Amino acid sequence: MAKSKDANLSPRKKPRQARSQVTVDAIFEATIQVLLVEGLQRLTTIRVAERAGTSVGTLYQYYPNKQALLFAVLQRHVGEVGEHVRRAAESVHGRPLTAIVSAVVRAFVQAKTDRIDEARALYSVAGELDSRRLVEESEERGLAVLTAVLRTSTDVQFDDLPTAAYMFMAAMIGPTTYMIEGGAPPSIMRAWSGQLESLCLGYLERAAYAIP
Amino acid sequence: MAKSKDANLSPRKKPRQARSQVTVDAIFEATIQVLLVEGLQRLTTIRVAERAGTSVGTLYQYYPNKQALLFAVLQRHVGEVGEHVRRAAESVHGRPLTAIVSAVVRAFVQAKTDRIDEARALYSVAGELDSRRLVEESEERGLAVLTAVLRTSTDVQFDDLPTAAYMFMAAMIGPTTYMIEGGAPPSIMRAWSGQLESLCLGYLERAAYAIP
Amino acid sequence: MAKSKDANLSPRKKPRQARSQVTVDAIFEATIQVLLVEGLQRLTTIRVAERAGTSVGTLYQYYPNKQALLFAVLQRHVGEVGEHVRRAAESVHGRPLTAIVSAVVRAFVQAKTDRIDEARALYSVAGELDSRRLVEESEERGLAVLTAVLRTSTDVQFDDLPTAAYMFMAAMIGPTTYMIEGGAPPSIMRAWSGQLESLCLGYLERAAYAIP
Amino acid sequence: MAKSKDANLSPRKKPRQARSQVTVDAIFEATIQVLLVEGLQRLTTIRVAERAGTSVGTLYQYYPNKQALLFAVLQRHVGEVGEHVRRAAESVHGRPLTAIVSAVVRAFVQAKTDRIDEARALYSVAGELDSRRLVEESEERGLAVLTAVLRTSTDVQFDDLPTAAYMFMAAMIGPTTYMIEGGAPPSIMRAWSGQLESLCLGYLERAAYAIP
DNA sequence: CATGAATGAGGTTTCATTCAT
DNA sequence: TATGAATGAAACCTCATTCAT
Numbered sequence: 001m002a003k004s005k006d007a008n009l010s011p012r013k014k015p016r017q018a019r020s021q022v023t024v025d026a027i028f029e030a031t032i033q034v035l036l037v038e039g040l041q042r043l044t045t046i047r048v049a050e051r052a053g054t055s056v057g058t059l060y061q062y063y064p065n066k067q068a069l070l071f072a073v074l075q076r077h078v079g080e081v082g083e084h085v086r087r088a089a090e091s092v093h094g095r096p097l098t099a100i101v102s103a104v105v106r107a108f109v110q111a112k113t114d115r116i117d118e119a120r121a122l123y124s125v126a127g128e129l130d131s132r133r134l135v136e137e138s139e140e141r142g143l144a145v146l147t148a149v150l151r152t153s154t155d156v157q158f159d160d161l162p163t164a165a166y167m168f169m170a171a172m173i174g175p176t177t178y179m180i181e182g183g184a185p186p187s188i189m190r191a192w193s194g195q196l197e198s199l200c201l202g203y204l205e206r207a208a209y210a211i212p
Numbered sequence: 213m214a215k216s217k218d219a220n221l222s223p224r225k226k227p228r229q230a231r232s233q234v235t236v237d238a239i240f241e242a243t244i245q246v247l248l249v250e251g252l253q254r255l256t257t258i259r260v261a262e263r264a265g266t267s268v269g270t271l272y273q274y275y276p277n278k279q280a281l282l283f284a285v286l287q288r289h290v291g292e293v294g295e296h297v298r299r300a301a302e303s304v305h306g307r308p309l310t311a312i313v314s315a316v317v318r319a320f321v322q323a324k325t326d327r328i329d330e331a332r333a334l335y336s337v338a339g340e341l342d343s344r345r346l347v348e349e350s351e352e353r354g355l356a357v358l359t360a361v362l363r364t365s366t367d368v369q370f371d372d373l374p375t376a377a378y379m380f381m382a383a384m385i386g387p388t389t390y391m392i393e394g395g396a397p398p399s400i401m402r403a404w405s406g407q408l409e410s411l412c413l414g415y416l417e418r419a420a421y422a423i424p
Numbered sequence: 425m426a427k428s429k430d431a432n433l434s435p436r437k438k439p440r441q442a443r444s445q446v447t448v449d450a451i452f453e454a455t456i457q458v459l460l461v462e463g464l465q466r467l468t469t470i471r472v473a474e475r476a477g478t479s480v481g482t483l484y485q486y487y488p489n490k491q492a493l494l495f496a497v498l499q500r501h502v503g504e505v506g507e508h509v510r511r512a513a514e515s516v517h518g519r520p521l522t523a524i525v526s527a528v529v530r531a532f533v534q535a536k537t538d539r540i541d542e543a544r545a546l547y548s549v550a551g552e553l554d555s556r557r558l559v560e561e562s563e564e565r566g567l568a569v570l571t572a573v574l575r576t577s578t579d580v581q582f583d584d585l586p587t588a589a590y591m592f593m594a595a596m597i598g599p600t601t602y603m604i605e606g607g608a609p610p611s612i613m614r615a616w617s618g619q620l621e622s623l624c625l626g627y628l629e630r631a632a633y634a635i636p
Numbered sequence: 637m638a639k640s641k642d643a644n645l646s647p648r649k650k651p652r653q654a655r656s657q658v659t660v661d662a663i664f665e666a667t668i669q670v671l672l673v674e675g676l677q678r679l680t681t682i683r684v685a686e687r688a689g690t691s692v693g694t695l696y697q698y699y700p701n702k703q704a705l706l707f708a709v710l711q712r713h714v715g716e717v718g719e720h721v722r723r724a725a726e727s728v729h730g731r732p733l734t735a736i737v738s739a740v741v742r743a744f745v746q747a748k749t750d751r752i753d754e755a756r757a758l759y760s761v762a763g764e765l766d767s768r769r770l771v772e773e774s775e776e777r778g779l780a781v782l783t784a785v786l787r788t789s790t791d792v793q794f795d796d797l798p799t800a801a802y803m804f805m806a807a808m809i810g811p812t813t814y815m816i817e818g819g820a821p822p823s824i825m826r827a828w829s830g831q832l833e834s835l836c837l838g839y840l841e842r843a844a845y846a847i848p
Numbered sequence: 849c850a851t852g853a854a855t856g857a858g859g860t861t862t863c864a865t866t867c868a869t
Numbered sequence: 870t871a872t873g874a875a876t877g878a879a880a881c882c883t884c885a886t887t888c889a890t
Binding site: 038039040041123124126127128129135136139162163166167170171173174175176177178179181182183184185187188191195198199201202203204205206207 | 396
Binding site for chain 6: 256257258268269272277278
């Protein structure tokens, strides 16, 4: 069983002076860059600090340990993506299935591709045992959002709504992760939003029956 | 850019005596176990050797380094899964789309769930930069297989076959990885094969047009 | 051999304004508190400053380095205890042995127990190689004081006065340190002064011969 | 409050091969030497390993952390000294007070001065918060031993035996520590056993009353 | 062949001290 | 003067790998 230190993973102190905010941002971005270029195995606190143009000591003033750094990045990413999807879903409450799927998928793909470096960088981080909880919580919230919006669809209903929502979620996240991580050909990447819409809609229409 | 050691990653020597084969197998299985129970971060060669009931020295007689160990496990896994899918695909050459999708998806899900411990254990290994090539090669082969079999479908054709095949692949692998890694509820896991069939078929039918 | 930095260990400047004196005192007391609560190993300049309600920067305005801080505390402690003993000894010049021992031991125990937190806190500090000289100087002065007063005793004389004085000193300081540090039962602590008197007097009477 | 990790402080593994025993002994002795020459603050695992003629890695094969190393040394020291005193005390059960005091004090001083380097080196270690328990346990055993032997004295009895035994203990350990640590003049050191006997006997005779 | 002791580079983290604001 | 952000040397500890037995 992995050692469950459950150490403090939240950032250490909020910078008060203006210059510190710059520093803390630089560290944050440097983490993503190092992750991207070197990979998780070769991400060291010294390397991150160097790329951020500071020193290790400074890094540790803001993050209590290396995990916390990775958490911060992961958290912001899943938080922002989740938030985008949530907003999109809210905006299409009470609309037909096609409108729902279109809006949600577009928002998701948009959010992911706007942060494609982050997404790519975080692939290995998300796989770490320590990060599971964070990711799982985000997924639970996402599932709730999808379940809620699918229920409001005006033209269709689902026999097994939980399963449908889960598959919708898995069909968005899974292939997109696969695509981003695997380095899909540009032609695929360009068409991704539409293709993913097809994938999700194709499934959901099969899983639904029309409201009389 | 990650240091490209590109060390020798293939196993060191084929053991000739039966006794050695037992040892090699034990090391192999121990790797999976340690991966599963402790996680990649805490996988050390000594721990693997201990769990295998041998010593580090012996481990290094059969694998030139730690990476090679992980590679071996990853390789066997993707190899076997790929092989199962390939055979299934071959067996449904020249059949209608539904038959193809059904056979391929079943074979894939079967292969994955038969090796679910491995699949779970290897999640983080696959995320490492070092393992990318191995995974990508396997994916390329898979893509070729799917492209070939889709082309033989008797009832439908695709405007953009490469994209369709890619999406088929992504729709199988992505959500399944998501599901296995995320720890889906049992109800979902039980129904997985059917659901995945729906997902893939739903997409492919939309991407295809009937042969006149 | 320990690196002999011999840095400046005396406080940096005498604060002129009343406000500063408050700060210096706060830092001084904070040092004792941190020592007591956290131990020497966990005493950091930042922790001291925080507990004193100031910042590290300010701390360094009054003490040139961390050692100086500890020295100041140790110095005041041994200084005050020594001073008390010295005064007591002076007050019994030319009296019989029992009076001398009684006065000196009482003064010593009184001074120590009045500052028992300090005494406890400083135990580990005094053990550090760096503090040896400070402690030794104080002990030399103490030895001189005891030698002087014993010589004035009206009823007894010593064959080997230096040894007698040394043993007197060791018999006061040694067991008291042992008792304070070891956390003696309350019954012992309450009776300490009397017991210590017995101990010292028992020894000195054996070492002395009556003046005819 | 000091962080109470209570980590594993017992040695890590018993060496099986002959050469390892040499190594582990070298590390043990090196610890004492470094403690003596450099002091606790400057004792680092690397320095210990270097002086032992090995590498840090090897050190950590036998001791799980730095504390464990110090514990081992401290433990052996207090264990051996305690054992010597215990044996001496046993050998004078049922003898007159003078015989008891003489035997016990001699054994104690002998044991300490035979290991004077260790004794000196361990002074600061014993002051560490982490080591308290170890020392206290030893002291409790010692107290029990002294209480038991004093009770068997044929010629005297004590009104308050616990206090008498405690003072006996404090009168041996306290001044001796003071003397060793303070670097007493050679004349004192040579005479130490006799002086300490006087000190203890002087006290105990005052605390006792003759058996009629 | 098998063992496990030894190595040491490299990673994480702390903290005394400085200095711009 | 006071602050606290920044620095980086140095400490602890791990672990892949080698090699004598």
